[in-house]
């Protein structure tokens with residue numbers, strides 16, 4: 011087994027894919043420096059920096075993919091998708107439907123997401139629920155290096171649009187560039203197992219839409235994604251010390267959603283706790299409650315999510331994001 | 347009438363000293379995450395903001411500090427906001443990229459280009475509610491390629507909105523040289539969208555002031571929008587801790603972990619040798635540009651104004667002492683507030 015950083019795994023998988031498939035191109039703002047290694051290896055025609063024109067280059071990615079390329083188009087932060095979201099919502103997502111299945115847009119939108127380093131509510135959102143709501147868009151959110159590499163391969167190979175989100179707390183270069191800036195006097199709650207870990211000797215695609223059970227437990231099922239998965243694992247360890255066996259499921263992809271994995275577990279435990287760094291209302295967490303009800307499963311339900319604009323102040327930010335204390339509190343509510 | 351050289355100097359000096367204090371606080375870890383300074387843009391901001399009066403609006407971007415300092419927002423409120431304290435300008439909720447002051451009709455956004463539409467809305471409200479008042483949009487040249495900003499120029503022209511579009515052109519957007527991703531000519535682009543457009547040396551506050559006066563008069567009289575294109579330099583790069591500047595300033599430390607993967611990438615597989623050589627060449631160019639800007643320093647707008655002053659050196663020293671004290675008081679107040687919070 012090899013170990014890699016989260017960011018290193020993504021780059022390694024992407025580099026391998028690009029070496030094997032000349033149709034794969036990377037473009038977005040500043041990719042010549044953010045993806046310097048790819049730029050050095052594949053040259054400017056395949057790794058190309060764009061103007062700050064999200065609506066133009068996201069829209070261009072859609073038709074470039076329709077015409078035979080495999081674009082991995084980069085938004086520095088998923089928050090900025092708002093500027094160009096028309097390309098995804100009204101075009102990439104609709105193509106397969108509108109063309110009667112005759113045409114698809116095999117593109118990947120890669121962006122950082124998430125908070126925990128004090129950058130304020132316009133640069134720390136998750137927004138995966140917002141995007142996953144649109145039929146025709148897939149959304150993946152890896153929580154560790156092995157999944158990060160495998161899901162990147164799948165995203166590239168997928169015949170339709172996939173939004174690939176990398177959490178900034180897991181990717182060292184984002185923390186270095188956006189949070190520390192060379193400083194060493196600040197702390198972040200970075201989950202070690204997410205930021206670095208074992209990866210397979212050779213990359214294999216990980217099917218999109220398959221959740222992973224990270225921990226079994228008969229008392230309670232925690233379902234989560236991204237960095238919050240690690241918060242759940244920590245909470246589950248603490249719950250076990252108090253005799254509560256909590257299972258943890260890492261969804262890995264929001265759309266398609268692995269409803270079977272969730273229902274199987276909740277059927278057994280009768281308790282579902284969703285921990286989601288995205289917004290609470292009209293969301294992934296609400297969707298999971300609906301999924302369980304639709305399956306006819308009787309279960310208690312609770313959720314730990316972001317409920318409002320994320321505060322800039324790091325202290326209030328830490329309370330606003332899912333954390334172990336909030337998870338434990340929600341879990342204790344379920345047991346009562 | 348043009349204000350005395352001291353008035354504009356004082357504004358620029360205050361903004362500079364304030365941001366130097368902010369830099370120290372950031373270095374000490376009192377301020378989280380990104381910090382984009384207005385350093386290097388002081389002449390543009392001072393020359394424009396001097397014309398702003400109550401009822402005029404400011405649409406700001408990620409470098410909104412200087413405009414608010416020069417508009418007279420309490421310095422301690424700003425620092426406390428940057429430190430995320432409850433008694434900051436926006437109760438610590440927004441941070442430096444999201445500064446809001448309703449009393450000044452000043453609103454910021456960290457979304458590049460967003461100051462264009464924001465200024466249009468402020469200007470439209472002025473047409474209805476505050477005739478004769480204007481809205482100013484500040485943004486960088488990188489933002490000129492954002493659709494919403496170009497759309498805003500058209501909207502402002504079509505509706506004859508009283509907007510002053512102020513483009514602070516430092517030639518770079520994070521690490522991308524803007525000339526490599528910009529088609530055509532910015533002045534012609536603005537004119538094509540129906541705005542009056544003028545180009546200026548953004549390190550010369552007097553030149554900026556004179557151009558801004560015309561723009562403000564035109565806007566207040568219903569003559570529609572003006573595009574001011576002013577050049578400047580950001581001596582501290584894109585943000586504090588700018589990765590390129592760190593490489594240039596401490597190459598051994600910063601490059602240690604980067605060189606091996608870069609060389610491996612460049613020497614194995616991939617595209618043709620000439621394409622790879624071109625990539626490496628442009629990486630070297632990028633670092634070279636950063637290093638050159640760092641070494642040369644820029645024509646500093648604050649220093650450039652000094653010879654224009656009509657006061658004695660002693661009087662200037664008094665002025666500077668006064669400003670320094672104001673900045674120090676604000677820092678002390680913010681640190682006290684942080685300590686009281688525990």
Ligand SMILES: Cc1ncc(C[n+]2csc(CCOP(=O)(O)OP(=O)(O)O)c2C)c(N)n1
Nearest residue numbers: 090093456457458486487488489518519520
């Ligand atoms: C819509 C959007 N895209 C990308 C970014 C990331 N970003 C922040 S500042 C910046 C560069 C802006 O360049 P310019 O407009 O020239 O202003 P400067 O920072 O040089 O003053 C970019 C790309 C953003 N904040 N918003």
